[in-house]
Amino acid sequence: MKKEFVTRAYELAKEQYAALGVNTDEAIAKMKDVKISLHCWQTDDVGGFEKPDATLGGGGIQCTGNYPGKSRSIAEMKADLEQAMSLLPGKQRLNLHAIYGDFGGQTVDRDQIEVKHFQTWIDWAKKHGIGLDFNPTCFSHPKSDDGFTLSSKDESIRKFWVDHVKRCRVIAAEMGKQLGTPCVNNIWIPDGSKDMPVDRGGHRAILKKSLDEIFEITYPKAYLKDAVECKLFGIGSEAMVVGSHEFYMGYAMKNNKLLCLDNGHFHPTEQIGDKISSCLLYVDELLLHVTRGVRWDSDHVVTFNDEIMLIAQEVIRCNALDRVNVGLDYFDGSLNRIGAYVVGTRAAQQAFLFALLEPTGLIRKFEEAGKNFERLAYLESMKTMLFGAVYDKYCLDNNVPVGIDYIAVIQKYEAEVLSKR
Ligand code: RNT
Ligand code: ZN
Numbered sequence: 333m334k335k336e337f338v339t340r341a342y343e344l345a346k347e348q349y350a351a352l353g354v355n356t357d358e359a360i361a362k363m364k365d366v367k368i369s370l371h372c373w374q375t376d377d378v379g380g381f382e383k384p385d386a387t388l389g390g391g392g393i394q395c396t397g398n399y400p401g402k403s404r405s406i407a408e409m410k411a412d413l414e415q416a417m418s419l420l421p422g423k424q425r426l427n428l429h430a431i432y433g434d435f436g437g438q439t440v441d442r443d444q445i446e447v448k449h450f451q452t453w454i455d456w457a458k459k460h461g462i463g464l465d466f467n468p469t470c471f472s473h474p475k476s477d478d479g480f481t482l483s484s485k486d487e488s489i490r491k492f493w494v495d496h497v498k499r500c501r502v503i504a505a506e507m508g509k510q511l512g513t514p515c516v517n518n519i520w521i522p523d524g525s526k527d528m529p530v531d532r533g534g535h536r537a538i539l540k541k542s543l544d545e546i547f548e549i550t551y552p553k554a555y556l557k558d559a560v561e562c563k564l565f566g567i568g569s570e571a572m573v574v575g576s577h578e579f580y581m582g583y584a585m586k587n588n589k590l591l592c593l594d595n596g597h598f599h600p601t602e603q604i605g606d607k608i609s610s611c612l613l614y615v616d617e618l619l620l621h622v623t624r625g626v627r628w629d630s631d632h633v634v635t636f637n638d639e640i641m642l643i644a645q646e647v648i649r650c651n652a653l654d655r656v657n658v659g660l661d662y663f664d665g666s667l668n669r670i671g672a673y674v675v676g677t678r679a680a681q682q683a684f685l686f687a688l689l690e691p692t693g694l695i696r697k698f699e700e701a702g703k704n705f706e707r708l709a710y711l712e713s714m715k716t717m718l719f720g721a722v723y724d725k726y727c728l729d730n731n732v733p734v735g736i737d738y739i740a741v742i743q744k745y746e747a748e749v750l751s752k753r
Pocket of ligand 2 (some may be wrong): 520594621661746
């Protein structure tokens with residue numbers, strides 16, 4: 333898109349927002365604090381680079397679609413991430429799962445992973461000036477096949493996963509230390525039961541015990557932030573998920589951990605945007621897993637929809653950008669995967685920029701005066717303001733393609749790189 337066109341449209345938008353007391357330049361400047369953590373697993377449908385190859389399974393999560401071009405090695409994954417990041421304004425972070433270590437063709441079981449297996453990732457992140465986040469991988473493994481990991485009644489299995497997660501914390505803390513920005517290590521486990529269990533309590537007590545063991549060692553918060561992720565149900569764990577919302581909300585509050593809210597993990601009409609202001613009263617920080625569930629936790633590519641808008645609005649309205657860590661968590665194998673990153677990340681960024689452009693103080697006055705029509709009219713009118721021109725200016729300022737211009741770049745990468753895989 334022509335630079336001159338973007339600038340002209342922005343001038344109009346700036347005037348339009350200024351009439352409501354909103355400073356668009358300030359909103360754009362504030363976007364430097366919106367650092368979205370890109371989930372590496374969209375490049376390869378959560379496959380990982382272990383030997384022997386793990387295939388996504390045993391976790392109640394599923395990636396559908398077989399669009400060609402998924403990454404098959406760390407080199408390809410890095411190239412894909414660099415391509416995606418080159419099309420995104422601002423700085424992102426990278427969120428790694430433990431199955432993406434640089435294992436050099438060796439078989440390294442999950443309870444054996446070490447910092448050295450992730451040093452090349454740390455160096456890569458350093459080179460790009462980005463932070464890393466991390467996740468234990470407690471699925472896609474023979475020891476997760478019976479559906480229980482940290483809450484398993486089989487002591488050897490439980491111990492194996494406790495060891496894995498402990499090692500992940502060592503690695504994550506080292507990532508944070510070397511990169512000078514805390515690494516969020518997020519624990520999600522698949523544990524649950526397809527049909528009605530009679531010992532929900534037993535498994536939850538075991539999970540609590542495992543977490544207590546895992547967190548025995550403390551690391552400086554400047555290096556490591558521990559998060560725990562709840563879920564309502566998964567495929568094969570429809571009747572009970574051990575790590576439910578109440579379980580982790582309680583655990584995070586009591587032990588001052590980050591609570592991870594994934595917007596695919598609740599009843600379809602529940603809004604995690606509504607939960608943010610409550611949770612922030614009781615925990616220091618949150619981790620958000622931003623996704624798009626269609627009828628279930630289907631992990632579709634994020635779009636600029638009401639759900640994501642409410643999430644971003646509540647973070648901004650609560651003035652909590654510095655207490656909310658934002659990561660993406662979707663995996664769709666049915667479309668160009670680089671495109672999936674760019675569409676989803678841009679949508680999440682747009683939600684934050686949109687929220688930063690809200691004249692919240694003005695609307696709150698209507699609310700407090702009981703003027704509900706005026707409040708609704710303002711909220712609706714915000715949707716048709718010249719918002720796109722402000723996001724375009726943000727892209728222009730960051731020297732990345734504006735509007736639809738990134739599509740051609742991705743098509744070229746597909747023709748030259750992805751289609752040859
Ligand atoms: C699964 C959780 C979890 C995973 C990733 C791959 O339902 O959302 O966060 O998606 O760990
Ligand atoms: Zn998640």
